Amino acid sequence: MAPHDPFQGRRDFLRASGALGLATMLPGAVRAASTHAGVVPAGDTDATSDVPLPARAPLASQPFRRLPAGAIRPAGWLRRQLEIQASGLGGHLDETWADVGPDSGWLGGTGESWERGPYFLDGLLPLAWQLDSAPLKAKAQKFIDWTLDHPWPNGMFGPRSNNDWWPRMVMLKVLTQYHELTGDARVIPLMTNYFVHQLGALPARPLRDWGRSRWQDELLSVLWLYDRTGDKRLLQLAVLLHRQGFDWQGMFADFKFKQKVDVAKLKAEGGGGDVFMEDLGQRVHGVNIAMSIKSSPVWSLVSGRAHDRDAVHHQLSMLDTYHGLPNGMFSADEHLAGRNPSQGTELCTVVETMFSLEVALAITGDPALADRLETIAYNALPGTFTDDMWAHQYDQEPNQVESSLHRRPWTTNGPESNLFGLEPHFGCCTANFHQGWPKLTQSLWMATADGGMAAMVYAPCTLQTVVHGVPLRIEQSTDYPFRSRVEIVLHPARAVAFALKLRIPGWATGSTLTVNGQAQASGSAGRFLTLQREWQPGDTIALTFASVPKTVSGFNDSVSVRDGALVFALPIAESWIKWRQRGLTADWMVYPASRWNMGLPENASFRRAEQPVGPVPFSRQHPPVTLSVEGRPVATWKAEEGAADPVPRRPQADAADVPVMLTLMPYAAPKLRITAFPLLAPGSNEHPEDGHVS
Numbered sequence: 001m002a003p004h005d006p007f008q009g010r011r012d013f014l015r016a017s018g019a020l021g022l023a024t025m026l027p028g029a030v031r032a033a034s035t036h037a038g039v040v041p042a043g044d045t046d047a048t049s050d051v052p053l054p055a056r057a058p059l060a061s062q063p064f065r066r067l068p069a070g071a072i073r074p075a076g077w078l079r080r081q082l083e084i085q086a087s088g089l090g091g092h093l094d095e096t097w098a099d100v101g102p103d104s105g106w107l108g109g110t111g112e113s114w115e116r117g118p119y120f121l122d123g124l125l126p127l128a129w130q131l132d133s134a135p136l137k138a139k140a141q142k143f144i145d146w147t148l149d150h151p152w153p154n155g156m157f158g159p160r161s162n163n164d165w166w167p168r169m170v171m172l173k174v175l176t177q178y179h180e181l182t183g184d185a186r187v188i189p190l191m192t193n194y195f196v197h198q199l200g201a202l203p204a205r206p207l208r209d210w211g212r213s214r215w216q217d218e219l220l221s222v223l224w225l226y227d228r229t230g231d232k233r234l235l236q237l238a239v240l241l242h243r244q245g246f247d248w249q250g251m252f253a254d255f256k257f258k259q260k261v262d263v264a265k266l267k268a269e270g271g272g273g274d275v276f277m278e279d280l281g282q283r284v285h286g287v288n289i290a291m292s293i294k295s296s297p298v299w300s301l302v303s304g305r306a307h308d309r310d311a312v313h314h315q316l317s318m319l320d321t322y323h324g325l326p327n328g329m330f331s332a333d334e335h336l337a338g339r340n341p342s343q344g345t346e347l348c349t350v351v352e353t354m355f356s357l358e359v360a361l362a363i364t365g366d367p368a369l370a371d372r373l374e375t376i377a378y379n380a381l382p383g384t385f386t387d388d389m390w391a392h393q394y395d396q397e398p399n400q401v402e403s404s405l406h407r408r409p410w411t412t413n414g415p416e417s418n419l420f421g422l423e424p425h426f427g428c429c430t431a432n433f434h435q436g437w438p439k440l441t442q443s444l445w446m447a448t449a450d451g452g453m454a455a456m457v458y459a460p461c462t463l464q465t466v467v468h469g470v471p472l473r474i475e476q477s478t479d480y481p482f483r484s485r486v487e488i489v490l491h492p493a494r495a496v497a498f499a500l501k502l503r504i505p506g507w508a509t510g511s512t513l514t515v516n517g518q519a520q521a522s523g524s525a526g527r528f529l530t531l532q533r534e535w536q537p538g539d540t541i542a543l544t545f546a547s548v549p550k551t552v553s554g555f556n557d558s559v560s561v562r563d564g565a566l567v568f569a570l571p572i573a574e575s576w577i578k579w580r581q582r583g584l585t586a587d588w589m590v591y592p593a594s595r596w597n598m599g600l601p602e603n604a605s606f607r608r609a610e611q612p613v614g615p616v617p618f619s620r621q622h623p624p625v626t627l628s629v630e631g632r633p634v635a636t637w638k639a640e641e642g643a644a645d646p647v648p649r650r651p652q653a654d655a656a657d658v659p660v661m662l663t664l665m666p667y668a669a670p671k672l673r674i675t676a677f678p679l680l681a682p683g684s685n686e687h688p689e690d691g692h693v694s
């Protein structure tokens with residue numbers, strides 16, 4: 001390998017391992033990679049720990065790097081949100097749910113031994129360190145210690161009751177974060193031994209079902225270790241995972257799933273049973289697709305091809321076009337379900353899309369991915385939990401007019417799916433939701449390839465890092481996304497010159513920027529603004545984004561309402577009925593107690609009102625911001641079996657009904673809501689002179 005020519009090195013490696021061009025098509029390629037496992041001596045590593053952020057050759061460089069876990073701490077409303085998570089199921093799940101309780105297989109017990117323990121830890125671990133909570137750290141540490149202290153003699157790790165590659169992919173993500181947080185010397189050898197074992201074992205026992213669909217999440221951990229040890233066998237494993245893993249890029253390049261999936265038809269076409277699990281059902285599965293959003297960018301680090309890196313944009317555009325919803329997500333209940341806003345999206349799909357976007361943002365450097373990440377994080381994520389985060393839904397709907405046991409028009413999921421509870425429908429989301437807020441926190445700032453820092457996603461936080469050898473603390477104060485002003489104070493240990501990048505959101509109609517009170521040239525929407533200077537202790541940046549409320553077109557010519565990073569929805573009065581107690585928490589149904597079938601006129605005008613951000617940031621009791629707009633009832637729009645009928649296309653408002661002043665809230669505040677409104681037919685917005693408003 002030529003260390004001073006990373007591109008040449010990468011080409012040589014890929015040529016040797018058959019990952020370039022036609023070599024990938026050769027039937028012998030898998031066997032060739034497997035024989036390399038025994039050829040490369042174990043000691044052939046140029047291992048240096050604590051490698052600085054640039055990627056190790058021959059991996060492609062990337063414009064941004066995610067900071068080590070623990071570098072960013074939440075502040076302000078974000079800290080309150082994480083404290084709510086810790087006070088709710090996030091910090092107590094193990095006390096009330098046996099699947100991650102004392103008998104977990106990941107603690108050496110005979111209980112659940114598959115994905116649920118690792119899922120829980122993937123969020124509990126960063127949450128514990130971000131809040132510096134000794135009790136939560138101790139909870140996580142038990143699982144980590146058991147895992148690190150009980151490897152199998154052959155290099156495998158985890159519960160002995162299964163040898164599935166998939167749950168270990170999740171635990172590897174946990175171990176990489178844990179090593180960044182603690183530097184525990186047990187992590188690197190365990191991961192190395194496991195990957196060596198897997199490199200030898202995969203040819204005979206290849207990736208299947210979930211592991212085959214989610215290979216890119218393991219690839220992240222493989223590359224993480226390669227950056228630290230330089231062990232070339234890891235690159236061979238990377239190629240093998242890509243080769244055995246499902247080709248998401250190819251599927252989206254020729255995207256055939258353009259409508260709500262008919263699962264019965266797909267099963268019949270695929271032969272049903274295992275064939276469905278191995279192929280069609282896996283391909284249109286929401287969580288798999290959410291995770292796959294990172295697959296092409298992550299693979300591009302190995303292939304070095306811009307074409308791979310950029311494929312994420314086409315993938316997202318296909319999802320938007322055929323399955324996009326106004327809360328920033330795509331429908332998946334449990335399979336792709338089209339654009340009707342009465343279809344659902346699974347919570348696992350929400351948090352996995354967020355993590356994929358965080359990874360893809362660092363690799364592509366495209367600020368549009370941060371816009372999308374904020375839309376999901378500040379709307380879809382909190383919108384599917386109760387205020388105290390003791391209960392969540394499996395499926396949320398943008399137009400959610402009832403949470404009940406009715407059977408919905410969903411692709412696959414059962415009648416419990418949109419209740420609020422401990423484990424409505426299925427417990428994957430119960431275990432997996434924990435990563436949402438902590439990993440967002442971890443991604444607010446990133447390091448740049450030239451040694452500077454970049455503000456990627458806006459929320460209040462503090463950051464501790466080192467820039468050009470100088471310790472640097474950054475304090476970011478803001479009530480964003482409820483407000484548009486962000487203040488950033490830099491505290492370098494001594495003056496230090498570097499480029500600081502600030503993302504200007506794509507929706508901003510303007511922006512203002514000052515440094516120490518002096519106006520600066522502001523940037524363009526949808527780009528990064530770069531400030532190159534010698535930063536002094538106490539330097540203060542103030543950034544303000546202009547935004548105007550606007551409507552966005554969607555399914556059946558419906559309109560949803562956006563202002564900045566927030567989506568707004570009509571709150572429906574809620575009647576909560578406890579269905580059953582579930583240990584420390586309960587399952588709930590929610591019934592509507594006010595009229596919801598409202599349409600908006602063309603050229604609707606909005607009046608914005610602000611209130612202080614309350615103790616629960618996304619609460620309908622104290623919404624930090626509201627928008628008032630005049631709407632009209634649409635009597636013909638009804639619900640069936642608890643689901644709003646598809647939004648009618650350009651309905652005529654009922655002539656007998658007078659206009660009504662609607663007060664819209666952030667999407668996440670109400671748990672029953674209308675987000676996609678029918679756009680009234682022309683003429684409907686003419687109303688009596690003294691129209692009553694309520």
Ligand SMILES: [Zn+2]
Nearest residue numbers: 346348428429
């Ligand atoms: Zn789930």
